Amino acid sequence: MSDVALRPALPAGLQRLREGNTLPLAAVVTAIIVLWYLGAIWLNAGLVEQRLEQTGQPPTMSTFIETAWSLDRPVLPAPHQVAVEFYDSVFTRDVSSPRSLVYHAYVTGSAAIVGFLFGTALGILLSLGIVRWRTLDRSLLPWIIASQTIPILAIAPMIIVVLGNMGLTGLLPKAVISMYLCFFPVTIGMVKGLRSPDPLQLDLMRTYSATPRQVFWKLRWPASVGFLFASLKVAIAISLVGAIVGELPTGAQEGLGARLLSGSYYGQTVQIWSALFMAALLGAVMVAAVGAVELSTLRRMGAAAP
Amino acid sequence: MKAGPSPSGPLAIDLRDLSLTFETAETPVVALSKVNLQIKSGEFVSLIGPSGCGKTTLLRVMADLVRPTGGDIKVNGLSPGEARLARAYGYVFQAPALYAWRTVRRNLMLPLEIMGVAKPEREARARQYLAMVGLEEFANKFPWQLSGGMQQRVSIARALSFEPKLLLMDEPFGALDEITRDHLNEQLLRLWEQTRKTVVFVTHSIPEAVFLSNRIVVMSPRPGRILEVIENHLPANRTLDMRETPAFLDIALKVRRALRAGHSYE
DSSP states (O other): OTTOOOOOOOOOTHHHHHHSSHHHHHHHHHHHHHHHHHHHHHHTHHHHHHHHHHHTOOOOHHHHHHHHTTOSSOSSOOHHHHHHHHHIIIIISOTTSTTOHHHHHHHHHHHHHHHHHHHHHHHHHHHHHHHHOHHHHHHHHHHHHHHTTSOHHHHHHHHHHHHHHTTOOTHHHHHHHHHHHHHHHHHHHHHHHHTOSOHHHHHHHHHTTOOHHHHIIIIIHHHHHHHHHHHHHHHHHHHHHHHHHHHTTTTOSSSHHHHHHHHHHTTOHHHHHHHHHHHHHHHHHHHHHHHHHHHHHHHHTTOOOO | OOOOOOTTSOEEEEEEEEEEEEOOSSSOEEEEEEEEEEEETTOEEEEEOSTTSSHHHHHHHHTTSSOOSEEEEEETTBOHHHHHHTTOEEEEOSSOOOOTTSOHHHHHHHHHHHTTOOHHHHHHHHHHHHHHTTOGGGTTSOGGGSOHHHHHHHHHHHHHHTOOSEEEEESTTTTSOHHHHHHHHHHHHHHHHHHOOEEEEEESOHHHHHHHOSEEEEEETTTTEEEEEEEOOOOSSOOGGGGGSHHHHHHHHHHHHHHHHHHTTO
């Protein structure tokens, strides 16, 4: 046993905190908030002047700043205005009412998740075909890449109209748009993953006279799981973008996209910003959820502790 | 050394005028030219030679990983393809080729799963062969938690686990440090003495070849061919100390001279 060389276990707790990114992150957030407050003064200056003229208040420094940070429909709302609106629309309202951001997040999120699931299935299916048949690699891949060069904003209304004609409205058309966006990274990642086994690992299977099915399930599939999760994290984020974009052209009443649209109709910038934050939060939660599944799956498959 | 089939035992490997030419874009490369070699059941034969002499290719032909373009080859009396389908041989590669997502135990059971061995039997074999290479307590570790030498021991155990009669080993210890290599050479020899499998062993190292084999096949490149086959009558139960004895050095010298002869006209 002279060649025993177990790697040392990761030291927990303290060291991770010291090496962690809490401190730099806090610094960046603080800087953004400061810049944001300054920007709110600068961008709202015109509106503030009007307001002060109307009310006849003296344009001192403090009233100027105070007004700039508390306008009803500012060009750029101050962070605390967004925070208050966000808090009100998330925590103080009935989650089933259309005035609740939670409700809108649920509408958009469910479309995104359905689209993500369909897109993942489609992406994996395409990658299987591409890896299995050389002709599909040549004939299909250029079209798949071309499909992603079309701006989604251009194609989304068409999808909505066509599906609407077929009697499909609500969640499904949005899910289709999400799927259209998110199958792509899955296909590309899985093609790479399924082809990742090296010649030695494939030769080993050949020496066992393994069937193609066995080579797939015991080698290609497990070898591609890491690639799959990397793709899924991209896919779930853009599936949310797809679902929001899908809400824009229909004048939908529900969903974060509808919230953004109505906000811009009525100049409700505070509402737009809080919807944007909700979208970002939703995206982060969905990516983190995929990340958690990834971590537990890869751990079970023997990946080194991060 | 083109002796015909010996009456003393069945042939594990029988090569007659075996040739292999790779067609490349420019000129065809003759990887093997008229190779004749008979290996009896239970022999330990080393193939030694400089890089590009076709020793690995020869092993791959025996394993049906490459098809020869001329001549005749029989593995346990079958064509290489039939022998592969009959799972007649275990192959140990230069790298361990363990699957990173499987524990050591499950890596060992991989060929057994593929060959449809029932689960209790798989578990028993995994235990048995892990014990044989002295790695029982690492059964549930993943490959990255093991050193290179331990990984290669797992890969040898994996090749043994389905109990093939023939073991084809392609520089299995080439990437290891010398101390580990010595240790594993000794283990492999004990393993061979226990199981008496036929072993065909590719190596760069003269001491390794002399220490392990009954016969040493010296090969030469361009075109890949057999220069000389050297008999090694060193007694059984060899130990590492033996490498300093005159008898050992004498055979090593013979091998070295044969290798040099192959290089003299380049």
